Each structure stands twice: as C-alpha cells, then as structure tokens.
Amino acid sequence: MTPSTPVPVLTIDGPSGSGKGTISRLVAEQLGWRLLDSGALYRAVGYAAGMEGLDLSDAEAVTRCAQHVKIRFHAAPDGQDTRVLVNGHDATDELRTETAGAAASAIASIPTVRQALVDLQLGFRKAPGLVADGRDMGTVIFPDAAHKVFLTASAAERAKRRYKQLKEKGLSVTLSGLQREIEARDTRDASRAVAPLKPAEDAVLVDTTGMGIDAVVAKVLAVVQS
Numbered sequence: 001m002t003p004s005t006p007v008p009v010l011t012i013d014g015p016s017g018s019g020k021g022t023i024s025r026l027v028a029e030q031l032g033w034r035l036l037d038s039g040a041l042y043r044a045v046g047y048a049a050g051m052e053g054l055d056l057s058d059a060e061a062v063t064r065c066a067q068h069v070k071i072r073f074h075a076a077p078d079g080q081d082t083r084v085l086v087n088g089h090d091a092t093d094e095l096r097t098e099t100a101g102a103a104a105s106a107i108a109s110i111p112t113v114r115q116a117l118v119d120l121q122l123g124f125r126k127a128p129g130l131v132a133d134g135r136d137m138g139t140v141i142f143p144d145a146a147h148k149v150f151l152t153a154s155a156a157e158r159a160k161r162r163y164k165q166l167k168e169k170g171l172s173v174t175l176s177g178l179q180r181e182i183e184a185r186d187t188r189d190a191s192r193a194v195a196p197l198k199p200a201e202d203a204v205l206v207d208t209t210g211m212g213i214d215a216v217v218a219k220v221l222a223v224v225q226s
Contacts, residue, residue, distance in 0.1 A: 006144070008033075008129040010224055011137035014151035015186050015197060016101060017158025019208050019216060023151065024133035025082070026217050031131065031224065036124040037073070037082065038134030038141070039104060041117050043095040044071045044086045046103030051087070056103060059110045066107075066116040093169065098162075098181055105185055108135075109192045135189060138200035147224045150199035151216070153209040155183050 010033070012024045021037060028035040046056065048069045054061045074083040083092045094100060107113050121141050124130055132141065138148040153161075159179035166173045189197040199205055204223050208216050 007125050007127050008147070009125060009132055009142045009145035010129070010147040010149070010220075011132045011134075011142050011145045011200070011203075012149045012151060012220065013133075013135055013138050013197070013199065013203065015135075015158070015189065016182055017162050018151040018153050019161070019213070020133045020151055022213060023208075023216050023220060024131050026213070027220050027224075028131040030217070030221060031129060033129035033131050034124055034126055035073075035082070036121060036130060036132040036134075036137075037084075038117075038121055038132065038137060039101075040073075040082075040084050040095055041071060041120065042104035042108050042113075043100045044084060044091065045069055045113065045117070046107050047091050047094055047100055048086050049107070050103065056106045059112060062107050062110060063112040063116055066113045071120075096169070097166075097171065098173070098178065101185070102181070105188055108189075109194060111194050114194060135197045136195040138203050139198065140195045143200070148200045148203035149220050149223055150203040150205050152205065152207050155179055155186065157209045158182050 010027065012020050014020050024037070025035060045062070045066045049056060049062050049065045052065060054065060056062060070087050072085040074085065083090055084095055085091070118141065124132070138145055156179060159175055159182055162178050162182070163173060163175045206216065206219055
C-alpha cells in the first residue's frame with residue numbers, strides 16, 4: 001500500500017439485531033483489520049449522559065457530553081465482547097441493554113451529536129484496513145469505502161437473537177416486548193431526518209434470516225475478496 005492509496009474499508013450496516021456486531025468482529029479477525037463499533041460510541045454517549053443526569057432531549061447538553069466523553073475499546077480474549085470504557089468505567093454490559101440502545105437511537109437524531117462523533121469514527125481508518133459496523137457507515141461516514149454490506153433479518157428473527165443474548169446475561173426480558181422495541185426502533189431509525197438507516201446504493205444486501213454465523217461470515221468475506 002503506497003502513501004497515496006487509501007486504507008481499505010469494509011462497511012457493515014443494518015438494523016438492530018441483524019448480527020452486525022458478531023459478524024463484524026469475526027470478519028475483522030479473519031482479515032486482520034481494525035474494528036469500529038459505531039453503535040457502541042452512541043451507546044457510550046447515551047450512557048455518559050445518563051450518568052450525568054442529562055435530559056436526552058437537551059441537544060446542547062448532550063452535544064457537550066459527546067464532545068468531552070472519553071471512550072476506549074479493549075479487545076477481550078476468547079471471542080468475548082470487546083470491552084468498552086466510558087470515562088474510565090467498564091460499561092460494556094450496560095451498553096448492551098435495550099435501554100442503552102434506545103438512548104443511542106434518541107441521541108443519534110441530534111445533528112450536533114453526530115458531528116461530534118464523526119472525527120472520532122474517521123480516526124479508526126488505519127492500516128491495514130478497517131471493518132466499520134453501524135447504521136450509516138457506508139452512506140455517511142465512509143461513502144468512499146471499497147466494500148459495503150447491508151445486513152438484515154426479519155424483526156421476529158432479530159428479537160429471538162436479542163432475547164437469547166440478554167437471557168444469557170441474566171436480564172429479565174420478554175420476546176414480545178423485544179420485538180415491539182425492535183420494530184419501533186426500525187421505524188424511528190429509518191424515518192429520521194439525519195442519516196436515516198438505509199442501504200448504500202452500492203452495498204451488497206445480505207438477509208441473515210435462518211443463516212448460521214459461519215455462512216454469513218463467508219458471504220461477507222466474499223464481498224471483500226471478490
């Protein structure tokens with residue numbers, strides 16, 4: 001790679017529960033590339049705002065929080081979730097709850113918050129390459145990415161995945177409640193004025209409904225290697 005050659009980027013976008021996090025981590029490991037979990041950044045800001053007792057509808061206060069929050073990622077052994085430190089506190093488990101997801105979705109609609117996090121996200125683009133997981137990676141943050149994937153799955157399937165994941169963490173949730181939350185979030189994310197959730201025009205669509213993890217990973221790797 002010459003200095004004038006841009007660092008390659010694979011964007012993996014999609015709705016909540018489509019498998020973006022797991023697939024992105026495994027693909028990054030296979031390629032030996034860096035990983036950006038953009039959703040965790042928004043969840044981290046929402047978490048930090050909550051720790052400060054901020055009203056999430058107060059755009060000015062939440063933007064200040066986004067500009068000053070300290071977020072660090074630490075790789076975990078044995079395929080476990082990447083640890084996320086927010087202002088020095090390991091908030092990994094808290095960030096995976098539906099409450100944190102709803103907070104992330106709420107503040108993601110604030111243009112000044114999104115702008116505060118753009119530079120942070122762009123800074124992850126370093127050699128040998130980057131796998132960027134999110135909702136607007138291929139449309140807004142890395143529109144020039146050479147490889148783009150949009151993962152999706154039925155709301156029922158995504159609710160089942162989240163139910164299993166949260167139950168394994170010992171959290172009290174209901175399948176019907178999760179499906180309602182996912183459907184509401186889909187509508188909110190797709191209809192927001194700023195960076196709505198949608199596939200990039202040049203993205204490869206992969207419906208993961210009924211597919212095993214290995215099959216999805218293989219399909220995404222084929223996009224990079226084609």
